[in-house]
Amino acid sequence: MAETERPPVQKEDSMLKQKAMINANYHALATAHERGAKVASTFVPGNLNELLMCFDLVRNLPETNALQNGLRKKSGKMIQEAERAGHSEDVCTYVKADLGMMLQGNIGPTGEQLPTPDVLLLSYTGCFTFMKWFELVRNEYDCETIMLHVPYQGDGVITPNMRNYVVKQLKESVIPTLERVSGIKFDIDRLRQHMKESAKAEDDLVWVLQSAKNRPSPIDAYFGGVYYIGPIFTAFRGTPEASEYYRLLRAEVAARMAEGRGPVTPEGDMSGERYRLVVEGPPNWTSFREFWKMFYDEGAVVVASTYTKVGGVYDFGFRHDPDNPLESLADYCLGCYTNLNLPTRVDMLCRYLEDYQADGLLINSIKSCNSFSAGQLLMLRQIEARSGKPGAFIESDLVDPRYFSPANVKNRLESYFQMIEQKRSGRGPAA
Amino acid sequence: MTVEHIVDRCQALFEDLRFTSVSDWKAEQPGRKAIGYMPIYVPCEIIHAAGMLPVGILGGGESLEVIQGDAYYQSYICRIPRSTVELGLTGRLDALDGMLFPSICDVIRNLSGMWTLLFPDKYARYFDVPQNFDDGIGGTYYLRELEILREDMGRIAGRDIEDDDLRASIAVYNENRRAIGRLYAFRAEQPWLAPTSEVYLVVRAGMVLPVEAHTRLVDDYIAAARASDRPLRDNCRIVLAGGFCEQPPLGLIKSIELAGCYVVNDDFMLSTRWLLEDVAVDGDPLDNLAQAFLHHSTATSAKYEPDKQAKGQFLCQQVADSGAEGVILVAPSFCDPALLDRPMLQRALDAAGIPYTAFKYAENSGQLQPIREQAGTFSDSIKLWSA
Ligand code: SF4
Ligand code: SF4
Numbered sequence: 001m002a003e004t005e006r007p008p009v010q011k012e013d014s015m016l017k018q019k020a021m022i023n024a025n026y027h028a029l030a031t032a033h034e035r036g037a038k039v040a041s042t043f044v045p046g047n048l049n050e051l052l053m054c055f056d057l058v059r060n061l062p063e064t065n066a067l068q069n070g071l072r073k074k075s076g077k078m079i080q081e082a083e084r085a086g087h088s089e090d091v092c093t094y095v096k097a098d099l100g101m102m103l104q105g106n107i108g109p110t111g112e113q114l115p116t117p118d119v120l121l122l123s124y125t126g127c128f129t130f131m132k133w134f135e136l137v138r139n140e141y142d143c144e145t146i147m148l149h150v151p152y153q154g155d156g157v158i159t160p161n162m163r164n165y166v167v168k169q170l171k172e173s174v175i176p177t178l179e180r181v182s183g184i185k186f187d188i189d190r191l192r193q194h195m196k197e198s199a200k201a202e203d204d205l206v207w208v209l210q211s212a213k214n215r216p217s218p219i220d221a222y223f224g225g226v227y228y229i230g231p232i233f234t235a236f237r238g239t240p241e242a243s244e245y246y247r248l249l250r251a252e253v254a255a256r257m258a259e260g261r262g263p264v265t266p267e268g269d270m271s272g273e274r275y276r277l278v279v280e281g282p283p284n285w286t287s288f289r290e291f292w293k294m295f296y297d298e299g300a301v302v303v304a305s306t307y308t309k310v311g312g313v314y315d316f317g318f319r320h321d322p323d324n325p326l327e328s329l330a331d332y333c334l335g336c337y338t339n340l341n342l343p344t345r346v347d348m349l350c351r352y353l354e355d356y357q358a359d360g361l362l363i364n365s366i367k368s369c370n371s372f373s374a375g376q377l378l379m380l381r382q383i384e385a386r387s388g389k390p391g392a393f394i395e396s397d398l399v400d401p402r403y404f405s406p407a408n409v410k411n412r413l414e415s416y417f418q419m420i421e422q423k424r425s426g427r428g429p430a431a
Numbered sequence: 432m433t434v435e436h437i438v439d440r441c442q443a444l445f446e447d448l449r450f451t452s453v454s455d456w457k458a459e460q461p462g463r464k465a466i467g468y469m470p471i472y473v474p475c476e477i478i479h480a481a482g483m484l485p486v487g488i489l490g491g492g493e494s495l496e497v498i499q500g501d502a503y504y505q506s507y508i509c510r511i512p513r514s515t516v517e518l519g520l521t522g523r524l525d526a527l528d529g530m531l532f533p534s535i536c537d538v539i540r541n542l543s544g545m546w547t548l549l550f551p552d553k554y555a556r557y558f559d560v561p562q563n564f565d566d567g568i569g570g571t572y573y574l575r576e577l578e579i580l581r582e583d584m585g586r587i588a589g590r591d592i593e594d595d596d597l598r599a600s601i602a603v604y605n606e607n608r609r610a611i612g613r614l615y616a617f618r619a620e621q622p623w624l625a626p627t628s629e630v631y632l633v634v635r636a637g638m639v640l641p642v643e644a645h646t647r648l649v650d651d652y653i654a655a656a657r658a659s660d661r662p663l664r665d666n667c668r669i670v671l672a673g674g675f676c677e678q679p680p681l682g683l684i685k686s687i688e689l690a691g692c693y694v695v696n697d698d699f700m701l702s703t704r705w706l707l708e709d710v711a712v713d714g715d716p717l718d719n720l721a722q723a724f725l726h727h728s729t730a731t732s733a734k735y736e737p738d739k740q741a742k743g744q745f746l747c748q749q750v751a752d753s754g755a756e757g758v759i760l761v762a763p764s765f766c767d768p769a770l771l772d773r774p775m776l777q778r779a780l781d782a783a784g785i786p787y788t789a790f791k792y793a794e795n796s797g798q799l800q801p802i803r804e805q806a807g808t809f810s811d812s813i814k815l816w817s818a
Contacts (some may be wrong), residue, residue, distance in 0.1 A: 069502075085774075088773065090764060090765045091771050124562060128537045128767065128768065132772060135775060136774065138739050139739065147563065147737065149569070151559045152540055152557060161575040162572075164571070165561070165569070169568055173568065266646055266768060330763075342541055342544025343544055367553065370767055371539040377504065377505070379546060381528040
């Protein structure tokens with residue numbers, strides 16, 4: 001369906017609030033320098049939002065810009081622009097969308113100018129590409145740069161050595177540099193206060209995500225989930241607005257649950273839940289609505305997803321802890337989803353399949369993203385074997401429209417739903 | 432020993448994807464063990480100090496038919512992990528008692544977990560290194576990681592690794608680094624006597640041979656090549672950069688040479704040249720290894736460059752030191768580290784007025800003619816401009 005023929009998108013209060021928050025942040029970025037405020041650019045996984053707020057820094061997140069540009073169908077041109085400027089067609093398209101946006105004058109997704117950052121804070125969590133991306137962006141600016149190296153959970157655990165390493169970097173490198181850039185002295189009590197807010201919001205987020213254990217699920221934990229994680233993964237974690245957003249969201253979901261309603265989709269409530277899926281991997285942003293529609297049209301709801309853990313895994317108990325602020329920031333960074341080793345990811349997905357009584361696992365494998373994608377085919381096999389539930393594999397990209405093939409994805413999904421039906425009826429797959 | 436003799440031996444080791452030299456080494460003495468490691472760097476000294484053989488695993492190369500490995504990877508992921516999985520699944524790595532997966536990129540990182548899932552009975556570990564090079568921060572972290580490696584290697588070997596074992600191993604590896612340094616210096620001086628297609632094989636032999644034997648082999652090669660009678664050609668001199676992980680087919684290196692380029696420096700098998708200076712032998716051995724890593728190690732795209740101005744300068748310096756006239760930037764297809772780094776290296780080369788050309792390859796690239804033509808055009812243009 002063409003964009004113009006679509007029915008108006010159904011919005012709940014929490015969605016409107018989030019939209020207002022995002023727009024306000026873009027406006028805060030656009031006007032930061034005229035207001036005398038300073039700006040930090042930083043990545044989503046392992047972001048130190050609470051800490052940055054202690055220095056009154058306005059936060060710019062390049063992945064959010066890329067995904068917002070993807071949703072607005074602007075990313076394709078940006079990627080091509082970056083490729084024309086010499087960036088390889090093979091590399092992560094988030095990077096190219098960001099660099100392309102800069103080449104086009106650094107106008108943000110809402111049409112406002114993005115500011116020159118005063119500090120670049122690289123939190124190298126869960127993805128090697130961040131480091132290169134950061135080095136590339138650094139070339140464009142003459143500002144302070146901070147690198148926070150977060151070791152990988154290769155053995156599936158956070159060791160004291162890893163935690164101490166991150167804490168030391170925070171104490172001896174990150175915080176002193178932020179003090180210098182901002183001219184504001186670090187106040188640990190201020191950090192604690194932000195972390196209290198974070199934990200409050202995290203509780204509500206987890207409640208919302210776990211509401212999908214109900215039948216029917218009142219939420220879609222992937223297509224809806226990506227909205228739910230918006231504030232907490234980005235510039236708002238630790239703010240009272242984020243707490244308020246999650247309070248509102250929780251109340252909405254609780255009401256849906258009480259009424260036995262399914263998730264809200266762009267075309268209204270989804271009724272008739274037929275398939276419950278767990279999804280691994282990021283979504284495609286450039287055809288997001290089309291992609292989502294392929295699910296809700298078939299009565300498929302995503303009850304748990306890993307993408308909604310990429311900026312923090314909260315559903316196994318971790319919370320930002322105001323009593324141990326730096327250690328807990330370290331644990332947060334170390335615990336983000338793509339910083340977990342493959343066996344842990346497999347365990348987590350198996351657990352989701354069981355806890356959420358899902359029919360199977362769908363992997364959306366993203367061309368751009370080695371961090372997510374390398375190993376997913378083995379994960380699929382292992383999870384199928386361990387859970388006895390059918391899995392499916394589709395491929396697309398985050399923000400490069402050239403890699404989203406609707407017909408292929410739809411076909412694949414349809415045969416997957418058939419497979420689930422066959423499994424339910426005890427028949428084997430059709431020959 | 433003649434050059435041919437030495438090169439033939441290295442070629443045989445290179446082609447032996449069953450790693451029989453490793454099995455043979457183990458069979459010589461009961462209880463011997465071998466530990467595999469992937470690019471880009473692990474401190475082999477610790478494996479050696481446990482009396483075990485470090486074995487560099489660089490994928491399956493051009494001759495391995497990848498059948499099972501392809502089922503584990505999407506088409507848009509480079510080839511080295513799939514051919515490595517193929518090696519593992521077909522039993523070709525059975526001689527290895529463990530595998531180390533260094534911190535180079537997300538593909539190798541994730542392969543460490545895949546290995547655990549695929550071969551649950553074998554030791555597999557992701558070996559992380561600091562990207563913070565401050566003694567008190569990254570250094571402290573790294574030291575503990577080295578201790579863990581020491582404990583793990585000791586456990587596999589069934590003995591404690593003493594400080595003196597480590598010191599002895601450091602000395603042995605210093606020797607090897609020096610020998611390879613001599614080899615690289617000799618090639619930069621007289622590249623017509625030491626073509627890179629040979630130098631590559633000689634260094635590559637170090638992936639499977641015991642280090643002491645490899646050091647001798649390197650020196651034997653230098654002596655034989657020095658004594659050989661090979662004509663000086665009117666070739667240009669280039670540095671080849673970007674081949675630090677998945678390896679190009681040997682034919683690609685030969686094609687570049689046939690196209691009129693002497694390769695006078697490269698970044699193949701960086702594990703052998705990661706540490707740029709001798710590691711101190713006296714004192715605390717792990718601390719010495721950590722110091723060398725933090726303060727005297729190579730620059731490559733898997734490593735963070737804290738100083739923006741220094742980005743690419745290592746390569747420019749290599750060009751200057753080796754008297755090169757240009758750079759060929761190669762990269763495996765879909766290699767994020769090499770390809771994301773490339774624009775930054777190009778920028779540094781542009782600023783230094785160093786000509787370059789760039790292309791991609793896969794370990795099984797069969798179509799070498801376009802690469803040969805591109806390298807030929809590049810070589811011609813260098814000669815034209817320097818004339
Ligand atoms: S590789 Fe994946 S995790 Fe890394 S920046 Fe790209 S999309 Fe994000
Ligand atoms: S070739 Fe590049 S992307 Fe592939 S494993 Fe090696 S470093 Fe990683």
